[in-house]
Amino acid sequence: MELLANLGDGFAIALTWQNIGLALLGCFLGTVMGALPGLGPSNGVAILIPLAFTLGLGATPSLILLTSVYYGAMYGGRISSILLNIPGDEPAMMTCLDGYPMAKKGMAGEALSLSGIASFVGAFLATWGLILLAPQLVKIALLFGPAEYFALFALAFMTLGGVSSTNQAKSAFAAALGLGLAMIGVDTQTGVPRFTFGEVHLYDGLDFLVAIVGLFALSEVFIFLETRHGEASGSGRKLEIGRLTPPWAMIKQCTPTMLRTSFLGFLAGVLPGAGASLGSFISYSMEKRLVDKEGTFGTGDPRGVAAPEAGNNAAAGGALVPMLALGVPGSGTTAVLLAVLLSLNITPGPLLFTQNPDVVWGLIAALFIANFMLLAMNIPMVGLFTRLLLIPPRILMPIVAMVSFVGIYGISGSTFDLMVMIAFGVMGWILRKFDVPLVPIILGTLLGNAMENNLRRAITIDNGDWFTLIDSPLALFLWAIAIIGFILPLIIGAKVKKGMHERRDEEGAISD
Amino acid sequence: MSDRIFGVVGILLSIGFAISAFAIQESFLSDAVGPKAFPLIIATILGLSSAVIAFRPDPEPAWPALGRLVEVGASVVVMLLYAQLLPELGFVIATAFAAAYLSWRLGSSVLGSILTGVGTSVGIYAVFHLILGLSLARGPFGF
Numbered sequence A: 001m002e003l004l005a006n007l008g009d010g011f012a013i014a015l016t017w018q019n020i021g022l023a024l025l026g027c028f029l030g031t032v033m034g035a036l037p038g039l040g041p042s043n044g045v046a047i048l049i050p051l052a053f054t055l056g057l058g059a060t061p062s063l064i065l066l067t068s069v070y071y072g073a074m075y076g077g078r079i080s081s082i083l084l085n086i087p088g089d090e091p092a093m094m095t096c097l098d099g100y101p102m103a104k105k106g107m108a109g110e111a112l113s114l115s116g117i118a119s120f121v122g123a124f125l126a127t128w129g130l131i132l133l134a135p136q137l138v139k140i141a142l143l144f145g146p147a148e149y150f151a152l153f154a155l156a157f158m159t160l161g162g163v164s165s166t167n168q169a170k171s172a173f174a175a176a177l178g179l180g181l182a183m184i185g186v187d188t189q190t191g192v193p194r195f196t197f198g199e200v201h202l203y204d205g206l207d208f209l210v211a212i213v214g215l216f217a218l219s220e221v222f223i224f225l226e227t228r229h230g231e232a233s234g235s236g237r238k239l240e241i242g243r244l245t246p247p248w249a250m251i252k253q254c255t256p257t258m259l260r261t262s263f264l265g266f267l268a269g270v271l272p273g274a275g276a277s278l279g280s281f282i283s284y285s286m287e288k289r290l291v292d293k294e295g296t297f298g299t300g301d302p303r304g305v306a307a308p309e310a311g312n313n314a315a316a317g318g319a320l321v322p323m324l325a326l327g328v329p330g331s332g333t334t335a336v337l338l339a340v341l342l343s344l345n346i347t348p349g350p351l352l353f354t355q356n357p358d359v360v361w362g363l364i365a366a367l368f369i370a371n372f373m374l375l376a377m378n379i380p381m382v383g384l385f386t387r388l389l390l391i392p393p394r395i396l397m398p399i400v401a402m403v404s405f406v407g408i409y410g411i412s413g414s415t416f417d418l419m420v421m422i423a424f425g426v427m428g429w430i431l432r433k434f435d436v437p438l439v440p441i442i443l444g445t446l447l448g449n450a451m452e453n454n455l456r457r458a459i460t461i462d463n464g465d466w467f468t469l470i471d472s473p474l475a476l477f478l479w480a481i482a483i484i485g486f487i488l489p490l491i492i493g494a495k496v497k498k499g500m501h502e503r504r505d506e507e508g509a510i511s512d
Numbered sequence B: 001m002s003d004r005i006f007g008v009v010g011i012l013l014s015i016g017f018a019i020s021a022f023a024i025q026e027s028f029l030s031d032a033v034g035p036k037a038f039p040l041i042i043a044t045i046l047g048l049s050s051a052v053i054a055f056r057p058d059p060e061p062a063w064p065a066l067g068r069l070v071e072v073g074a075s076v077v078v079m080l081l082y083a084q085l086l087p088e089l090g091f092v093i094a095t096a097f098a099a100a101y102l103s104w105r106l107g108s109s110v111l112g113s114i115l116t117g118v119g120t121s122v123g124i125y126a127v128f129h130l131i132l133g134l135s136l137a138r139g140p141f142g143f
Helices: A002-014 A017-035 A041-054 A059-084 A090-104 A108-141 A146-160 A168-182 A208-227 A248-270 A275-291 A302-326 A332-343 A350-355 A357-378 A382-388 A393-412 A415-433 A439-461 A466-470 A473-500 B002-022 B037-055 B066-089 B091-105 B110-131
Strands: none
Touching: A002 A017, A002 A108, A002 A357, A017 A041, A017 A059, A017 A357, A017 A382, A041 A059, A041 A208, A041 A332, A041 A393, A059 A090, A059 A108, A059 A302, A059 A332, A059 A357, A059 A382, A090 A108, A090 A275, A090 A302, A108 A248, A108 A302, A108 A350, A108 A357, A108 A382, A146 A168, A146 A439, A146 A466, A146 A473, A168 A439, A168 A473, A168 B002, A168 B037, A208 A332, A208 A393, A208 A415, A208 A439, A208 B066, A208 B091, A248 A275, A248 A302, A275 A302, A275 A332, A302 A332, A302 A350, A302 A357, A332 A439, A350 A357, A393 A415, A393 B066, A393 B091, A393 B110, A415 B066, A439 A466, A439 B037, A466 A473, B002 B037, B066 B091, B091 B110
């Protein structure tokens, strides 16, 4: 019953006016960002971090705000998938397959409310999964020494390209680039400057918030400028919704689907290198194989709407497990959330649960509250969000760019940081052209120093013996998973990717 | 072809990184590994992955026409100017110009882009400075 007591403490923390207000704001902004093509969970959270930071919010309130945005974006992505056949963010692409045909049949309202319920079920169950699984993972993580941590970081990088990756060389390139950028600055163990080229601004390293905002938010602006896509995707089409309550029979028909895919999505979220996009993909594919006897999937089957939505929301919750319990995120948005924790001087990982239980349990309680808020927002108020689809990018994108600048300038007040951010924006744009994933770069800049410290600690403890890295069974096990995770996509990656990217969101294609 | 060039640039980058890693001054007080080893491992991975990219290129990415590249380049210049002029002109004026430019290049009419620029700038100023109390760049007029 310790668990319920902890949860009770969490609710006591989360139920203050400030935190409820932040959760509400986060849910609203998140749904908006998810719904608008071009803004997804990772770049949405990225542009809000500097703001949460400069407003002087504490650790728990900042996390509540930003994870509410994360959950909200997972809800919001479905709106434009269903109404316009354009995914609002990457994880919502599978929802297009049955959501849009349903809307064409005049059942847009039913599809929206059903997917809202499915999102709720997925996120609700995944939050319970987080409560039950994370403490168990912490117990394992307490056995980790520096060598195991080094192996764990290697595992995170080697699997991050994901099962859907076809070019592992580009994932490896991205990870090495990120790690290399993290090396800039004064070496923490011996105090010698590295890769600073005499530039004083570089002595304390690159600020990873600058890198994140540049790579995720500014590169998006460049993509829109390049394609000169200034008109709203929703303009010139009628967005009729119709009745907003799904018939009881439809909910009943979809309940087994939602429960199965919540479980599957949660697993996909917990596993490294998968994330919400893959969660919704495998949920949809499995349901199709399992229940689609009459071949109605793809023609507007309600189960085909419920499956990917429950799957991606459950995966979002699942992805928080390794981030909180091990300090190693498995997806883009959780990497961005890790940046929040690091910049607030909180080290996630097993010690987080003992040293900052208020942060963990306050966050979990806030997730429950946010989930109910999102359900309330996403069914009766969905009409408001559909109207937001009419905001054209020629107004939205300048705002995104300027808010990014304000946030970074607010942190440091330095022009140098703004220049670095622009450089990262251009780099992000070029790398996206080459199909190089951006998430390993971010993870590299975030974890590079911790990874190096663990390597050096492990070897120093063993008097300079490098074989200490593969000395324990636990480390060997982690290395084995890492190698399998790196090689597997070479064999099956092309097939999965083909299925997943049939209808991708070309302008918002940063994976979650 | 693009991937081959990308790979070659990557290899050059890794060589440059390795050379700078060798040039790191070692302190007389050092641990068993030292500050060079991990950067050298990274340089190796960077070089190997770049070589693979160069030897096994993906299909050509869709490059925009020259005009669009100029467009992106021009907006980069505008952003760099914005970063430099922000402390000189103050937040509201600099932001209004930059946002109006971006909006104009994304296809707004002249009037529409001026309205977007002024609206964005005043809106951000009101929300972030007046309501939330964030300190923004002060220009000669105090805003």
